[in-house]
Amino acid sequence: MTGGSLPGPEAAGGLSVAATGDAARAVAAAVPTLVADRVASRVAAQEPDLWGPDAADEASRRLGWVDVARRSADVPARVEALRAELADEGVDRVVLCGMGGSSLAPEVITATAGVELVVLDGTDPAQVRRALADHLGRTVVVVSSKSGGTVETDSQRRAFVEAFRAAGVDPAQRLVVVTDPGSPLSRTAQEEGCRALFEADPDVGGRYSALTAFGLVPAGLAGADVRALLEEGAEALELLAADDDGNPALQLAAALGGTDPLRDKVVLVEDGTPVHGLGAWAEQLVAESTGKSGKGLLPVVVAGPGSPEVTGPARDVLVVRLTGGAEEDAPAGGGSEVRVSGSLGGQMVLWETAVAVAGRLLGIDPFDQPDVESAKQATRALLDDRPEAEPADVVDGDVELRGTPGLLDGVTTLDAAVDALLAHLGDPEVADRSYLAVMAYLDREADADLEAVREDLAARTGRPTTFGWGPRFLHSTGQYHKGGPATGVYLQVTGEPAGEDLDIPDRPFSFGFLQRAQAAGDASVLAEKGRPVLRVHLADRAALARVREVLSRRTA
Missing domain, CATH: 3.40.50.10490 (Glucose-6-phosphate isomerase like protein; domain 1)
Incomplete structure (x- = not known):
């Protein structure tokens, strides 16, 4: 086991990072080089050349967060x-x-x-x-x-x-x-x-x-x-600027970006932490910062320690447990995981620093998001042109199905369509690196129980599975889906409005139309990049119960 924190951890909100397995080996291999290259102090000094000449211009305008106390x-x-x-x-x-x-x-x-x-x-x-x-x-x-x-x-x-x-x-x-x-x-x-x-x-x-x-x-x-x-954040930043083997930001960065072969599915699980929802915040930070140029780390936010990605992690999975920091929580034995604890303000700057440094290890610019704009452009085009909806490839009751070319050949039912999409997870070129993304353009509050299908699908497929509410995830994992490795398959769920639509004042479109345009724009960009996409549209929101039932089956 390797890990720890800088001297006087309580002054930095008790920040602690501990690693086992491949993550521990990555820390041992990468941190000394990061220390020798003075990476921590150079981040604190806002030196923009840390990520290479192509990233220097963007970095020069994006490093103000290391001076957050003053700003x-x-x-x-x-x-x-x-x-x-x-x-x-x-x-x-x-x-x-x-x-x-x-x-x-x-x-x-x-x-x-x-x-x-x-x-x-x-x-x-x-x-x-x-x-x-x-x-x-x-x-x-x-x-x-x-x-x-x-x-x-x-x-x-x-x-x-x-x-x-x-x-x-x-x-x-x-x-x-x-x-x-x-x-x-x-x-x-x-x-x-x-x-x-x-x-x-x-x-x-x-x-x-x-x-x-x-x-x-x-x-x-x-x-x-x-x-x-x-x-809390200001105190932690002072300590995270130290070029020291015990710097928890360097340790976390090495565990995230330094495993060999790269464990690029980062499973985030709350396991005793008093900080609520940190995984969802870190999801955007990790995905949007690293998912580009065909590289990246895919954050997978799971419900708890019993989730399939945690209990039986695949070879490309790194489990990150967000803990309360008790000594008994220190990792022991086999497996490859990291345990992170600390105050909320301390952890926020810890993750920001670690993800920026992980970008250096991965060879990408952690401050741009080139593929987020592509979905926005596709949405704007649909809002301007207002084309008729594409006819469904398959209609199964109140469920309309649309898929990328060839996906729905010979398919006549919702069940068969889901099977056809999931079969792509086993494509030889990506089978040991694939993932499934469920993207729901629905009501995040009223339809909240749909999110439970994430765990069922992960158990069914044996592959890391993400769940995102649209358009919220477009500002998060949406960058990774389009700019990261071409290993994902995508299940989009949309629906007609529950009740009346709602006009947007002084705009020629409604909220319902905007929601549909965002979903269609997102799907079109994924399709253009050759990703398999199944679009499930509810002609009546009551059909969501049936869709939920189909997706919850843990066997085909």
Whole structure:
């Protein structure tokens, strides 16, 4: 076993990384070189050439997160003052409209703190309508977008503005905006006189922005102690800058990016940690940072230690247990896994540093996301052109099936279509490296029990299986699906709206149409890249029960 932490671990939130098997061998092999190359101190010094000349320009504009204490120093006080003002006005319900890096960090921060934050990061009409209908009189909406042009967030903002006006509430007094300086959203906020505008640091990428205004503002307004969180991160960053064999960020980076052969399926399992939802936040950080140029690490977030990927890991799987840090949790015996523990703020900067360093080991730029834009472009084209829906290849009752060329040849039923897709996991070229991705463009709240099929499909196929809610995952694993190794097969589930569709104010399309366009655009880009895709569309949402039953079968 190898692992440990820098001297005085309590000062860094008790950060600890311990590894066994191939992961331990990777730590022993790679960390001394990282130390000799002064990688930790050079990351802290924001040297952009660490990832090669092609990445230097992007890196030069994305390393501000290592200086988060100074760059975010004024945010907690501003948030505390604003929260007090709102409380005096009887406003205590916080809704966050944001995607990816704008929503995942606030979600884990508030879940861990045990405070309520309504996260609206989808486009399902029923999900949006519920958020609009619930206690508007005491609601403040945080509209969060780094670019200021995220279509989902802009659509949600428009819907809330109209809803506030209809309820006799001044929208400007109930909108708080978080965005980069000079963005379209920043200009709108200033022109319309929103309640507060937080301009975040443009030198911090979205998925590295957990301890900037993007993470701190919504979480702090909801009641989380973001001042303490920021202090935890700042203390940890000082220690993670040390060129030392005991640096937990270097150890985690080596375990993630240094195994040989590469264990490129990173199974994230909460196993005693008091931090809730860290796996979902780390999922975006790992997938979007590393999944490109035909390389990458696929994060697989599982329900618990009993999940198939944990109890019987394949040769390409690295199990990462997120623990409470007790001594008895130290890994022992065979297997190849890593155990990580520490405070929330400490772990956030630990993972950010480790993933950046793992990018160096993998030979990729961890700060760009070239294939995220491809799905956005495909969606925009569908929104502009508004083509008729493609006819289904197969109709089985209330379920319409569409597939990439050849996938549904001879298929007449839903069961047979699923079998045909899963058969691709055994294709000789990818059989020992394949994975299945389930992508559900549905209602993340009302249809939440669909997520349980992930574990059933993993048990059935014996291969790592991911589950993502669309369009949320497009800002996360969507980059890996398109830019990473061509080893995945993809199951997309969509449906007609449950109830009436919902128009987007001052836009020529509805939330339902936007959701369908995002799904179709995503599928088209995957198909263009030669990935096998099965699209399952519910002509009636009641058919979801049948789809769930078919996907839950643990045998063909």
